[in-house]
Amino acid sequence: MKIGILTSGGDCPGLNAVIRGAVLxxxxxxDAEFVGFRWGWKGVVEADIMPITRHDVRGLSKQGGTILGSSRTNPFEGEGGGPDNIQRTLDEHGIDAIIAIGxxxxxxxxxxxxxxxxINVIGVPKTIDNDLAATDYSFxxxxxxxxxxxAIDRLRTTxxxxxRCMVLEVMGRHxxxxxxHSGMAGGAHAILIPEQPQSIEQICEWVExxxxxxxxxxxxxxxxxxLDSMGEAHSHKGLDAFNRPRLGGISEQLAPIIEERTGIESRATVLGHIQRGGAPSAYDRVLATRLGMAAVTxxxxxxxxxxxTLRGTDIETVSIADxxxxxxxxxxxxxDEAKILFG
Amino acid sequence: MKIGILTSGGDCPGLNAVIRGAVLxxxxxxDAEFVGFRWGWKGVVEADIMPITRHDVRGLSKQGGTILGSSRTNPFEGEGGGPDNIQRTLDEHGIDAIIAIGxxxxxxxxxxxxxxxxINVIGVPKTIDNDLAATDYSFxxxxxxxxxxxAIDRLRTTxxxxxRCMVLEVMGRHxxxxxxHSGMAGGAHAILIPEQPQSIEQICEWVExxxxxxxxxxxxxxxxxxLDSMGEAHSHKGLDAFNRPRLGGISEQLAPIIEERTGIESRATVLGHIQRGGAPSAYDRVLATRLGMAAVTxxxxxxxxxxxTLRGTDIETVSIADxxxxxxxxxxxxxDEAKILFG
Amino acid sequence: MKIGILTSGGDCPGLNAVIRGAVLxxxxxxDAEFVGFRWGWKGVVEADIMPITRHDVRGLSKQGGTILGSSRTNPFEGEGGGPDNIQRTLDEHGIDAIIAIGxxxxxxxxxxxxxxxxINVIGVPKTIDNDLAATDYSFxxxxxxxxxxxAIDRLRTTxxxxxRCMVLEVMGRHxxxxxxHSGMAGGAHAILIPEQPQSIEQICEWVExxxxxxxxxxxxxxxxxxLDSMGEAHSHKGLDAFNRPRLGGISEQLAPIIEERTGIESRATVLGHIQRGGAPSAYDRVLATRLGMAAVTxxxxxxxxxxxTLRGTDIETVSIADxxxxxxxxxxxxxDEAKILFG
Amino acid sequence: MKIGILTSGGDCPGLNAVIRGAVLxxxxxxDAEFVGFRWGWKGVVEADIMPITRHDVRGLSKQGGTILGSSRTNPFEGEGGGPDNIQRTLDEHGIDAIIAIGxxxxxxxxxxxxxxxxINVIGVPKTIDNDLAATDYSFxxxxxxxxxxxAIDRLRTTxxxxxRCMVLEVMGRHxxxxxxHSGMAGGAHAILIPEQPQSIEQICEWVExxxxxxxxxxxxxxxxxxLDSMGEAHSHKGLDAFNRPRLGGISEQLAPIIEERTGIESRATVLGHIQRGGAPSAYDRVLATRLGMAAVTxxxxxxxxxxxTLRGTDIETVSIADxxxxxxxxxxxxxDEAKILFG
Structure with missing residues (x-):
């Protein structure tokens, strides 16, 4: 078989380990043969294809990023997109199946x-935010x-x-x-997540x-x-910043409000892209390698x-639709469990 | 309630995080009260007891080792041991329950x-080797x-x-x-474990x-x-070292045999106690904290x-007997999965 | 002798190691006795004083921050400030000398x-930016x-x-x-420093x-x-942001301009407080310990x-005035040396 | 000019950064041209030569080991060795100069x-032990x-x-x-070095x-x-191991003697090859890069x-002979300075 691999969307430590696991x-x-599509679905749509040999994946498990490049191209859009065109590309290059990591x-x-x-497709879930329900954890x-x-360990001493009050902003859009997890591990005094809006009053109460x-x-x-809008209803003090167009991250908005309301000097730090680059942890290398291997199976x-997907300690196969x-x-x-620690 | 905590056996990154999770x-x-038994069961048997307040567990989640000390004392042995004596000690100190981490x-x-x-006991599994069947992973x-x-990443470049051929010895008695996992994560060319004896011929074949x-x-x-003794039957070349009393770890025995048989200069490294000391990973801090909290529940x-125990992403409670x-x-x-990578 | 120590200004990995070196x-x-002034000169001016014993500095060399706290109080300002008042405070508490780390x-x-x-004062230079001419390097x-x-290593893979073009903003006000050094170590493609203003044209030329x-x-x-204002003279494209009041760090201003001018998607990351918190490197622990010891000498x-100060491999003593x-x-x-690498 | 580079002797984090600095x-x-001699002087003697382009050194500053390989071959020995043969090889390959890192x-x-x-040779000092007098520090x-x-940080908690008493053996033959430095940074309770033999009595006194x-x-x-032989004169208890042929490192000999004499359970850890592999620290990357660049100058x-060589903060050139x-x-x-901390 000749198998094509692509990596799509924001990059994530472990992508290269998936590729290596699959190829090995x-x-x-x-005795399979492998090619990579460059820059995600863009490489499929535009037939931008590179061979991947066993030699090419040497030492890859610890390397961050993706050797294939990534983008947010949608395979149904643009010239060359859509199932028929894609199947034609696969046929032209003799590619039997696609492993899509995204x-x-x-x-x-x-x-x-x-x-x-x-089209013969197998998926490998990739989400640094861990927001896919199909898998216990994602690499x-x-x-x-x-x-x-x-970062929390470092911020604590300063x-x-x-x-001072330190506000650390981490990834997690939804x-x-x-x-x-980082808040529990680092012993944060408040953990603020999309699933649990809080009022500014509650946050300042925690801080005080x-x-x-x-x-x-x-x-x-x-x-x-x-922010829970209930908070705004009770008092608008310092909340004006929220009504203006967003200039920075949420942490950069919270810190001055906390400082104004509590009188405690407050500083924001946005971790940003550092979270998604660099060498994966051993845990992620093992998980990613196993997922790549299982995708080929x-x-x-x-x-x-x-x-x-990962279920407990096992790698399983599930329908993408499900x-x-x-x-x-x-x-x-x-x-609730985490809140006990800072409540 | 007044709850006594003890840590027993070899230390393990995360013990302090368990204690902190339980106390918080x-x-x-x-509104529980906590005491610690010093040096494992020894502190129970000898009534060596220290109070643990909320203040005492501040910053503990990232601290390696155990603030209570540990030892290999058996609670059924020695003066003061045995259920009756232990119950008497608990009564004298007004201790309602023991959380035993070991x-x-x-x-x-x-x-x-x-x-x-x-006696009112709750267990928390502790095994750096991950050899307890009751839990998916242990902290x-x-x-x-x-x-x-x-260590593998570092040894690879040298x-x-x-x-040279490098042989890294890690923990794992049984x-x-x-x-x-480290072999998969680091891309080792052979992984040798107690469950899978191998002949020296097989190992040298992998090396070559x-x-x-x-x-x-x-x-x-x-x-x-x-070593699989079948190997010895075929050839004794270089295996004499194995028949002598053990002088060092298994790696220190393997390296010279590999060198002698393959002609490839070989070096052994024994990681030893470094593996069990120091700050726990974020994963272990979260797991240990949750286990400590669940023990109190x-x-x-x-x-x-x-x-x-940990099952999938959940902390559950099971009978120790089971x-x-x-x-x-x-x-x-x-x-087999791992062997494909180096096979 | 009874010696008072204070830490003043922004915190810095190694402050606690200086304190430990001095006390030991x-x-x-x-056979000296030590006290600490809390929150920098504020503790001197307000006689906010704590004893420091040998026991208190145990394990401190690897601990970030300062156990004494720090602030930007000026000892010549406020009630209790000025040489006479300070000498009176020292006399009242029987303090013979001050070691001022700042x-x-x-x-x-x-x-x-x-x-x-x-007043009997000995200084210990503290500057995370390394901007003090008196010492080869500062802890x-x-x-x-x-x-x-x-951070550069991580950003590179993403x-x-x-x-994408990544712009990492690090400390260094003047x-x-x-x-x-981080740019040389990480292999950055451009290093922009206060001593060397560059035009936006030059930066975009490097990027392209x-x-x-x-x-x-x-x-x-x-x-x-x-930015070198010469650049602005030639072309204002995308430079409007610079004429508005500063909303974020310099990186957050550069990234959109680079993106607009070169068409290369660009992202900014501000490292911020993470750089000054947490455990010091071994180098800094040794340097800080030696400086603390030398201050007592x-x-x-x-x-x-x-x-x-540090000169070559030696710790020397120089006049603060010089x-x-x-x-x-x-x-x-x-x-020029660094520029060869990215020129 | 066509410049040949070689790396010789035990490997060292930063070798690749020297190569990259020189080539860039x-x-x-x-506008120089570069070749590498493979496996140190062996590559010179045997004319085992590979081209090195700018592309080949991409990302090398953070990579441990040496892309050229290393060995302990002496250029004056073997067929092809000696100045005349070597000059002939250089002439044949049009190589104008050798940069020898060792x-x-x-x-x-x-x-x-x-x-x-x-022969036109420039040297770059390489010694992980820091035992070359010509340079303040070596990469x-x-x-x-x-x-x-x-490692000390980790061993301390266990x-x-x-x-227990832990004995950590690090590199440093002479x-x-x-x-x-690691002992000062980690707060060791005794530092034992070749320059300062100590009696077993003194060591046990420190331990107790x-x-x-x-x-x-x-x-x-x-x-x-x-061990200082004076110790042996006073008492032979437990010192028999020293009179037998050496079976392990010095730490593996000391630990049982300390345990026997003090009654404190003692364990040895030999760090070994881990110290010389893997990514160099930022300090070493900068130093190595600058040395490589200066070698070309x-x-x-x-x-x-x-x-x-490094003198203070400057890279200087000195006669190898001196x-x-x-x-x-x-x-x-x-x-003496270090001993105050544990004395």
């Missing part, structure tokens, strides 16, 4: 290509949590030295897993309670967190339209 | 104290794998620079999880095959690995004789 | 207290460079995966040492040249960098008005 | 090739100290948890710099004094440390027979 399993167990958009596209076009998430936790215990408050906030099982209909939100009981 | 949950949710020996003792003495394991993987591909061979071996549920009867060995399919 | 040397070699402001104040008030700088370099070689451009910019040498008159700017030949 | 400076500033043996050979054969040393310090203060003793010992200055006649031993005052 394919070449060694099945987030919800990519997996949905993969499912449609299979359902509507009969990249552990690395991001580790980096955010190290906060204590100056008696779900708060990185904030939840920490200060009251003689400590420097440290808040972790997911980028997608929003799924190819040889001709389990088209399915994706590989797997992508809902977000993996932080459940109430997990937030 | 107990104090904040239940490995199979500790958990078995905890179960007996409950079964035979009616400390992820940190150990991370440290071993970093191996390549000199064209099970090979640390070797398996790696060299044949122009690379410097890197082997990860668990301390409990043993189990106390208030009066689930005596049970232990807390949980400690078998070792968590690396299953055949996991070894 | 003082207690063990000279940057240029603190050292200048220390010198004046000595010159004008005859904290190496740690900051290490953290910035790790930049490559998306073909001097560009952190940018220079990197892209032309098929790579994703990575720029390190010190927070104090300013200077006390017993009654070298009042002097400060301890040491604080000029900034340690990046010299032209060091920038 | 040579190609960009001087330790004392390599530099001495380089000097002789220049003095006796008129690789900072990384090794950082790794050893991290030592404390079990009340000089104790790595032990000295630490235990007396309620702490778990941690000793750092350089591999080249030897020395080539164009035709400063044959000289080597580049630079290699003495070892850079830890001076008495530096050991």
């Amino acid at each position: 399993n394919g070449v060694i167990s099945h 987030g919800e958009g990519t997996l949905t596209a993969a499912r449609r290509l299979h359902d509507e076009g009969g 990249g998430f552990d690395t991001a949590v580790e980096i955010a936790t190290e 906060a204590d030295s100056h008696g 779900v708060g897993w990185i904030a939840l 309670s920490v200060r009251g215990r003689g400590r420097a408050p440290l808040i972790v906030v997911a980028e997608g967190f929003t 799924a190819v040889y099982d001709r389990a088209w339209g399915s994706m590989v 797997a992508t209909h809902s977000l993996n939100r932080v459940p109430q009981h997990r937030y | 949950n107990g104090v904040i949710s239940h 490995g199979e020996g500790t958990l078995t003792a905890a179960r007996r104290l409950h079964d035979e003495g009616g 400390g394991f992820d940190t150990a794998v991370e440290i071993a993987t970093e 191996a390549d620079s000199h064209g 099970v090979g999880w640390i070797a398996l 095959s790696v060299r044949g591909r122009g690379r410097a061979p890197l082997i990860v071996v668990a301390e409990g690995f043993t 189990a106390v208030y549920d009066r689930a005596w004789g049970s232990m807390v 949980a400690t009867h078998s070792l968590n060995r690396v299953p055949q399919h996991r070894y | 040397n003082g207690v063990i070699s000279h 940057g240029e402001g603190t050292l200048t104040a220390a010198r004046r207290l000595h010159d004008e008030g005859g 904290g700088f190496d740690t900051a460079v290490e953290i910035a370099t790790e 930049a490559d995966s998306h073909g 001097v560009g040492w952190i940018a220079l 040249s990197v892209r032309g070689r098929g790579r994703a451009p990575l720029i390190v910019v010190a927070e104090g960098f300013t 200077a006390v017993y040498d009654r070298a009042w008005g002097s400060m301890v 040491a604080t008159h000029s900034l340690n700017r990046v010299p032209q030949h060091r920038y | 400076n040579g190609v960009i500033s001087h 330790g004392e043996g390599t530099l001495t050979a380089a000097r002789r090739l220049h003095d006796e054969g008129g 690789g040393f900072d990384t090794a100290v950082e790794i050893a310090t991290e 030592a404390d948890s079990h009340g 000089v104790g710099w790595i032990a000295l 004094s630490v235990r007396g203060r309620g702490r778990a003793p941690l000793i750092v010992v350089a591999e080249g440390f030897t 020395a080539v164009y200055d035709r400063a044959w027979g000289s080597m580049v 630079a290699t006649h003495s070892l850079n031993r830890v001076p008495q005052h530096r050991y």
